[in-house]
Amino acid sequence: MRSCGNYGCMPLRIKPCGLASEPGGMTQRSCVYFGARYVLGPIREAVHLVHGPVGCGYYGAMVRGEAKDLFGTALTAGEIIFGGLDKLRKALHEAFALRPSARGAFLYATCTTGLIGEDLAGLAREIERESGRRIVVVDCPGFSGKSQAGGHAVAYRSLLNLVRPFSKAEHPTVNLIGEYNVAGEAREIKRLLEKLGVKVHTVLTGDTRFSEIERLSRAHLNLLFCGSTAREFASALKERFGLPYLKVSFYGLSAVGASLRKVGEALGLSSDKVEDLIREEETRTFREIRSWLKLFSGKRVLVVLGAGRLGPLGRMLRELGFEVIGAASVFGSSEDHQEAAPFSGFLTDDPGDDEFERALSMLKPDLVITNAREQWRAVKLGFPTLSFPQERRRGPYTGYQGFVNFVYSLVRVLRAPVWRLKAL
Amino acid sequence: MINHVSEIPIEGITYKQLRIEKKPLTPEYVPPPPELVPAAKRAVCIDPSRTCMPFGAMWATLGVHRAIPFVQGAQGCTTYVRYTFSRIFREPASIATASFHEDAAVFGGRKNLIRGVRNLVCRYKPELIAIVTTCSSEVIGDDIQSFLAEAQDLMEEEFGPEVLDLTKFVVVNTPSFAGSHVEGYNRAAHEFLKALSRKSGQPSEDLYFIPGFLMPGDLRELKHLFELMGVSYHILFDISDTLDCPLVGMPNKIPYYPPGGTRVEEFVRAGDAKAIFALSPDAGGAGAKWLSRRHKVSAFVLPMPIGVGNTDELLKTVSEVSGRPIPEAIRWERGILLDAMADTLHYTMMKRVAICGDPDFAAAATRFVCELGMIPTYILVGTKSSSAAEEIWKVCEEYNYKPVIMNGSDQFEWEYALKNDKPDVILGHSRCVNISKEIRVPLVRFGFPVYDRIGYQREPIVGYRGGERFLARIVNAILDHHYPDDRTHQ
DSSP states (O other), X not given: OOOOOOSSSSSSOOOOTTOOOOTTSOOOOOOHHHHHHHHHTTOBSEEEEEESOHHXXXXXXXXXXEEOOOEEOOOOHHHHHHOSHHHHHHHHHHHHHHOXXXXXXXXXXXXXXXXXXXXXXXXXXXXXXXXXXXXXXXXXXXXXXXXXXXXXXXXXXXXXXXXXXXXXXXXXXXXXXXXXXXXXXXXXXXXXXHHTTOEEEEEEETBOBHHHHHTGGGSSEEEEOOHHHHHHHHHHHHHHHOOOEEEOOOSSHHHHHHHHHHHHHHHTOOHHHHHHHHHHHHHHHHHHHGGGHHHHTTOEEEEXXXXXXXXXXXXXXXXXXXXXXXXXXXXXXXXXXXXXXXXXXXXXXOOOHHHHHHHHHHHOXXXXXXXXXXXXXXXXXXXXXXXXXXXXXXXXXXXXXXXXXXXHHHHHHHHOGGGGGOOO | OOOOOOOEEETTEXXXXXXXXXXXXXXXXXXXXXGGXXXXXXXXXXXXXXXXXXXXXXXXXXXXXXXXXXXXXXXXHHHHHHHHHHHHHOSOOOOEEOOOOHHHHHHOSHXXXXXXXXXXXXXXXXXXXXXXEOHHHHHHTOOHHHXXXXXXXXXXXXXXXXXXXXXXXXXXXXXXXXXXXXXXXXHHHHHHHHHHOOOOSOOOOOEEEEOOSOOHHHHHHHHHHHHHHTOOEEETTOGGGTSSOXXXXXOSSSSOOOSOSBOHHHHHGGGGOSEEEESSTTTTHHHHHHXXXXXXXXXXXXXXXXXXXXXXXXXXXXXXXXXXXXXXHHHHHHHHHHHHHHHTHHHHTTOEEEEEEOHHHHHHHHHHHHHTTOEEEEEEESSOOHHHHHHHHHHHHHHTOOOEEEETOBHHHHHHHHHHSOOSEEEEOGGGHHHHHHHTOOEEEOSSOOOSSSSTTTSOOSHHHHHHHHHHHHHHHHHHHHOTTOOOOO
C-alpha cells in the first residue's frame, strides 16, 4: 500500500492509525468521556453520576441510541470557581437514597472537573467508608486522550479493580467480554452457546450488573469480542486470576463456525456436538439467504466505521461476494488495521467529512457502510447506506440468525427503488 | 426494577422483554423519599430537560449559508451535538472541532484555534466561521479574540489579504455551566448581529425575524404567512433549507453545502431594517434588543406564534409595522383553525394536560391549550426563565387555571408529580416518552428535541395552519388512547 500523505492523489489521504486529529477537521472521533459512557453506560445495579455541567449529563444519558439511567451534578459557574466537591458529596448521597438497590456507583469526571482539579478519588474513598458501597472513579475528562478509545481503556481499567477471586462454576461457563449487545446481539450468541451446553455468566458490558462483574472470575473462559476496547482487560484478568481468553468473532458464517469450534476445543466439549450445531445452523442460514447472494456479487463497498468492526465486517462482506474497495477506521489501533488489511483495497484512519465526500465522489461505491452520525451525508449524496450500530428494530447481526438479518438489511438497502429514482 | 413490555417481534428473534432501567409503576416501584423530589432541594440533577450552551450556538450557526461552527473544545463537544442533529433532522451537520487534547488543557487552545481555522478555511472555504467556546476553553481562559487576530494575520501572510474577505468570523462565548442551549442561541443571536450588522444610513422596509428553536416546517409556515402579507422579510438563522434538504445526488462541487440558510449580507443589512422580531423571547431576544439599542431598529419580543392569540399578536404587529392589512387568505386560515377547534371541543374541553419544554415552547403551548379549553396541570420549563414563567402566569390568570410551574427544574420532579396525578395528555419532547409509557398517557411530541418520530421537523405547529395540525395531533392522540375500542362510523 502506498502512503504518500499528500492530498488529492488518493481518494482518502492514507493516514496511519493512532495519530491525533488535526484541529479544524470534521473528525468523527469523540471524547474520552463518550468512550467511557459507551462501555459503562449499560451496567445495572449501579448509580452512574457525571460530575460536570449539564450538557455532559444530557448527552451521556443516551448510549448507542438507547436511554440509560444517569445522574448529574449540573455544575454552575459558582461551583466551577469555588469547587464542586460539596455538591458532589450531597449528590452521591442523594443518588444512593433514590436507588437503594444500587451496589455501587460510577463517578465520571469531565473536562471541567478535570481542569479545576477536583479530587474525586479522595471523595470516593470517604463516601465508600460512610455508605459501605463501592465507588468507582472513572477519570475521563474529554480532552484526556485522542479519541473515545482512551475512554474505553479508562472504563475497563476502572472495572478491573471490582473483580474479586471467586470459586469456579460447576458447568462450563464463559464471560463475553467486549460485547455490547447492540440490538440484542448477545442474545443470539447466548443461544448458540447454550445449545452447546455452555453457560454465559455475564456480557461485558452489554448486559451485566455490578454484582456479576464482581464475580467475573467464576467463569472458566473469557470470550473476547471487541479486541480494540477490551483486549487489555482480558489479558489483565488472565494475569490476575488465571482466566484464559479466546479472541472470537460472531460476524459472518465462517467466523461463527471457527469461533464455536475454538470454544468447544477450549472447554473440552465433544466435537460432534459442535459440528452438528454448525451444520444444522449453516444449512438453515444458507437456505434463507441463498436467493439473495447474486444481488451482492461484485458490488463495491466503502466502509467507514469505528475500529474493531472493520476486520470482521470485511470478512463478512467478502463471504457474501462484495468487494471492499476501501475502509477507514475512525479510531483504529494497529491490531484492527492488521485484521482488516486483507479484506480491503486501501485502509486509512480518521477521515474528515471532506475526505469522506471526496472518497464518495471518486470511488462511487455501490454501498456505503458507516456509523449512525455520518450515514445521512452519504444518503444525501445518493448512495445506498447501511449504518452501524443498527437500531433495535433491525435486529442483531451476530451469529447465524444475525447473518440472515444482516443480509436482509443489505437487501433492503440495495434493492430500495429510491436510489433508482434520482434523476427527474 | 424491570418493566415488562409486551413482546416485540424483531426479524426472526423475539424479545421476551425490553429492559428499561427507568422504574415503572410496577409492584417493585419504590417511591423516592419526598424530600428529594423538588429539584431546588437536591444537588443531583436527574434527566434535565435542557442541554449545553454550545448546542444553541451551533444550531444558530447551521442556519447561516455556508457557515461552519468551530467548536473550541474537546471532540465530544461536537460529536454529541452532531449526533443530536442527525437524530432530529436525519441530515448531515458540518461542525468542526478544535480537538482539545492534554496539551491544549495545559498550554491553552491557541495553537488549536490558529491551526484549526486555517485548516477549515483551506479545506471547506466557508463564508462564515462561528467560533463557539466550551466549558474547557472558558475554564482555561482562552483569549479567543487575540488568537483569532493572530490566526487572521498568519492566513493573510500565507494566502494573501483576499482570504479575509472570503470568510467572516463571529465569536460566541458559550460556557455550558453558565446556561442552557436556549441561552446559547440567545448569545449567538446577539453576537452575530453585533459582529456583522451595519447601518448604511439608507433605511429599508425589511422586517427581520429571529425564530429560536423552530423547526424547518415552522419556518416555512412563517414564510407562507409573510408572503401572504406581502411584506419584505428576512429570517435569521433559517434552518429550513439547511437542515431539511432534498436528496440531490453527487453535487458538482464538494464539500457539500446545503443550498439554503441566511446569507451573511442579510446580517450586514440588519442595521437598516425597519423592525426586528424575536419570536422566542429567551432564544433570540437579546439579539433583537441589541439591534434596537445600537442601530435604533424597533424591536418586538413576542411569544412564539403557536395558537390563535399568539399568531394574532404576531400578525397584528407585523401589519402595524409594515402598514399592510392582514389579507383575506390569512383570515380564511384563521377561520379554519377556529372551525377545527369548535369541531373538536368535546374531546379537548376540560382535558388535563401536562407540558414540558423549553421556556418559549412551554409558554406558547400553555396559551394554546388554554384556548382549547384544556386544563394545564404541571408545566416543566426546562431552562429557568422569568419571562416564560410570567407569560404562563398571565395566561393562566386570564383563563383562571392554577397549574404548578416547575421553572428550571428537571424531569424527575415533573414525572413524579405526573405519576401521582395523572393528566389526560402530555405535550412534550421525545425525552418524555418514558413517563408517557409508564403512566400510560398519550404523548404529543413538539418542541426540542423530537427524534423518535418521522417527519415532525416538517410539520408546522406555528401559525393558523400549524395550529390546526397541532390540534389534530392532540385530538388524534386523545382519540387513539382514550377511546381505543371506538368503532363508530360517524
